[in-house]
Amino acid sequence: MNNRNLLAHREFLEGPFWQKIPAYRDVRESDFLDYRWQAKNSVTNSEKLFATLKGVVSEAFIADVRDGLLRSTMSIRVSPYILSLINWDAPYDDPLRIQFVPVKSRMRPDHPKLGLDSLNEQADAPVPGLTHRYPDKALFLPLNTCPVYCRFCTRSYAVGIDTEEVEKVPLGLDEERWQKAFDYIARTPALEDIVISGGDAFNLRARDLERIGMTLLGMENIRRMRFATKGPAVMPQKILSDTEWVDALTRVVDAGRKIHKDVVVHTHFNHPNEITAISRAAMDRLFERGIVVRNQSVLQRGVNDSVDTMQLLIKKLAFMNVHPYYVYVHDLVRGVEDLRTTVSAAVRLEKHVRGTTGGFNTPIFAVDAPGGGGKRDVHSYEFYDRATGISVYSSPTVRPGRHFIYFDPIHLLGDEGQKRWASPDEQRIMIADALNAAAR
Ligand SMILES: *Cc1c(COP(=O)(O)O)cnc(C)c1O
Numbered sequence: 001m002n003n004r005n006l007l008a009h010r011e012f013l014e015g016p017f018w019q020k021i022p023a024y025r026d027v028r029e030s031d032f033l034d035y036r037w038q039a040k041n042s043v044t045n046s047e048k049l050f051a052t053l054k055g056v057v058s059e060a061f062i063a064d065v066r067d068g069l070l071r072s073t074m075s076i077r078v079s080p081y082i083l084s085l086i087n088w089d090a091p092y093d094d095p096l097r098i099q100f101v102p103v104k105s106r107m108r109p110d111h112p113k114l115g116l117d118s119l120n121e122q123a124d125a126p127v128p129g130l131t132h133r134y135p136d137k138a139l140f141l142p143l144n145t146c147p148v149y150c151r152f153c154t155r156s157y158a159v160g161i162d163t164e165e166v167e168k169v170p171l172g173l174d175e176e177r178w179q180k181a182f183d184y185i186a187r188t189p190a191l192e193d194i195v196i197s198g199g200d201a202f203n204l205r206a207r208d209l210e211r212i213g214m215t216l217l218g219m220e221n222i223r224r225m226r227f228a229t230k231g232p233a234v235m236p237q238k239i240l241s242d243t244e245w246v247d248a249l250t251r252v253v254d255a256g257r258k259i260h261k262d263v264v265v266h267t268h269f270n271h272p273n274e275i276t277a278i279s280r281a282a283m284d285r286l287f288e289r290g291i292v293v294r295n296q297s298v299l300q301r302g303v304n305d306s307v308d309t310m311q312l313l314i315k316k317l318a319f320m321n322v323h324p325y326y327v328y329v330h331d332l333v334r335g336v337e338d339l340r341t342t343v344s345a346a347v348r349l350e351k352h353v354r355g356t357t358g359g360f361n362t363p364i365f366a367v368d369a370p371g372g373g374g375k376r377d378v379h380s381y382e383f384y385d386r387a388t389g390i391s392v393y394s395s396p397t398v399r400p401g402r403h404f405i406y407f408d409p410i411h412l413l414g415d416e417g418q419k420r421w422a423s424p425d426e427q428r429i430m431i432a433d434a435l436n437a438a439a440r
């Protein structure tokens, strides 16, 4: 190993990198570092995207994006911060473009077995927006908006505004719904741990974030809480300039610490290019306040599925005191078949990543078992056939006795496997064979 590779994670992009985008040429640092400027100038429709990128990308690319948006399950929302980090000279292969800006030419037909809400979150929700799947923890979705929209969102059934493809389940900010969720949590003594996600906790007003946090801290049964936000990865400016929000978060964390309850932040970096000197300053700010941050990535083909990229990502995160917690094998959601990869790719990557750095800074590679089996270690399948791309998992703590199937993308299978998937009869045979083999 050469020295350069060992130290690359210590380099953080500095300077006015945004000024290379013509539309941001005159944007001063004080504006770029202001979250209000970032929010106001976020690109939220195709016209604004084309206006911002005029002269930067070709007409053909823009037409490709326009067609991509018509087929996307997510509406578009990208911060100037992220737009500035994309290499627009080669947009097709840029790992940030791939995550936030759809192009039709790269889309692939959906796998026949996938669907919206592949994790069955709504079926496990005793109250709309509160998924209680595991014995002692639950997932609370107080709102349905985010600072950006990711093409691959697992919650495309609810998050963001309607698209041509999807009419969303309404999970907007609704105090009555919140109260029902609080009531359920309070009367369910086994619950100790609440994930507050969304949408995105970044979009909660400071007083709402504090109210949710303090309400949960006030419940005797609740011991742990995590605020989930992609914010640090896509708009770190907020942590540096929205004092009201960061102070509210700090008050909840401090109040929890005094009564020996754990309040942390979970974030969502996927690629080292999302990490700059601004991110580092933001993470330093949280660290100084004693706020623990963990990271959950989504494994995506062409984004972070190479050993070098994943190693660099986790070393950069660790350097900023962000603990890499999970890397999720991509859920079986609609419209992003180009982004999924195989279970065997995830297994291989895991082997190469473990040992890169401290064990507590090494993520667990997990499959969230389709149909509501919960998160499983990717290596723990009962059966896996690389030819058909079918893996079978069991989940004794969540649904004992049941099997859950994950499907590799068809276009990454060999010829024989692809041929079999073209026939509905063969599909049934392959699935039955896999379930039989797993049961043996
Ligand atoms: C991911 C998830 C949790 C939290 O799981 P951890 O493995 O503890 O991070 C809780 N509830 C639901 C429904 C989830 O999807």
Ligand code: SF4
Pocket: 145, 146, 147, 148, 149, 150, 152, 153, 154, 155, 159, 198, 199, 200, 230
């Ligand atoms: S930030 Fe999270 S919830 Fe929001 S669109 Fe992205 S993946 Fe979905």
